[in-house]
Amino acid sequence: MTTTTPSGRGAPGGFAGAIASEWTKLWSVRAAYLCLLAGLAITGVFTYYYASIARINEHPMEPVGNAAASSAVLSQFAVVILATVTVTSEYATGSVRASLLWVPRRHRVQAAKVLVVAVVSFAVGVVYAVVGTAVAWGAFDGRASFEAGTTLRQALAVGLYLALVAALAVGTAFVTRHPAGALSILVTLLWALPTVLLGVGGPELATVNDSLPHGAGDHFMRAGIGVPYASATAVLIVTAWAAAAHLAGLYVLRRRDA
Template structure:
């Protein structure tokens, strides 16, 4: 469905000439992004999933009489699920064009290959950041009621959670763009990201053991949780966690750029 939706106007930002500079490339990507339904659906699903998950989290904390905790923990926990709304959004911005062959028009319009890739990464990253911040605010508001006294609220801590979730979603979006350029197919990109962001961490945590848990700490979602929660038990400081997730994103982009330059459109 997303491929058909993307084909409606994916080439509208391409025009008939070439854009000058990075600003023009970003403007073209902005037009393509908001000219189709997929991004709106992904953002809506993300908001709804955040609300449902945080309500459930708060309810479970109250029913099981968990210890007092920051209300933002509900939002951070929801990212294990909601991150995939961001993944799908960022994936279709790339693979939708390959599916409909409109990537050829995009590369004619912006002939500098890395500029196309960076424009998509910047745009999806910014959109994901603000979407994450909105989800975090909504999630804390929804979770506060069902927590029923089992949660605490501190303005500074809440702001850190909002910014942390926004930054995490932004980096996940950038990582996704790189993986999508490397795979060129939605199914392949989603399989890689599902494994990397959820399946592999779940397996490592399920098997347990110091070595496997240490490996898990260096995976993208685990690093994201460390800087979103900013807890005392993190194996590295928040800045280190951000750098780990950024390194994954850079590695994905270098791989995607290599494929783009070797195989073109």
């Protein structure tokens, strides 16, 4: 099935057309490039700092990939902002009407956005991890271990985590339809609340943090540390949060834009 664009040329229809449209819209604005470059810069600075502190304070040996995994606490907000703006900018400009006109099935619009942003976030997450690991290796100066299999697994884990966070952000943005509202929820969920829980301390609060997206994500991204559950369980927890946000966003999209 094909549709006809205003220029008269054929374009793929259905879900493939929705994906092609979202891909084009994503890279047609400078915000996408700025967000991803900011995430790369944050990763480089954080991993250098992480490894330098470990070297100066003579921390125990750990996998070099832990520096890149730890940097996700900040670099995740590059994809959070990217995913949020992908949705809220259309509501701000009114172009969402055109999107829903061209793709009348609401679930396809949302699924296409989630897929495109998640794939991009996975790819940049792996790049962030590779760059961060390289930066950290020099800064550790012998205070870290390197094993190809572990490092590769951690790089893929960072990519997977950022992809799931991006899906979570898209769903949240469809619920709020406003960047300030979406970012307030996401910053609280992914950074502020975990910081408070771990800062106050206690096994009960630590258990709550382990059920939050970044708490669970940290467990499957990092290596060589004690974890309360298997990596597969941690992935399922983050996936459940992303799925819940996706379903909530789809409910609002169908209810308000029926």
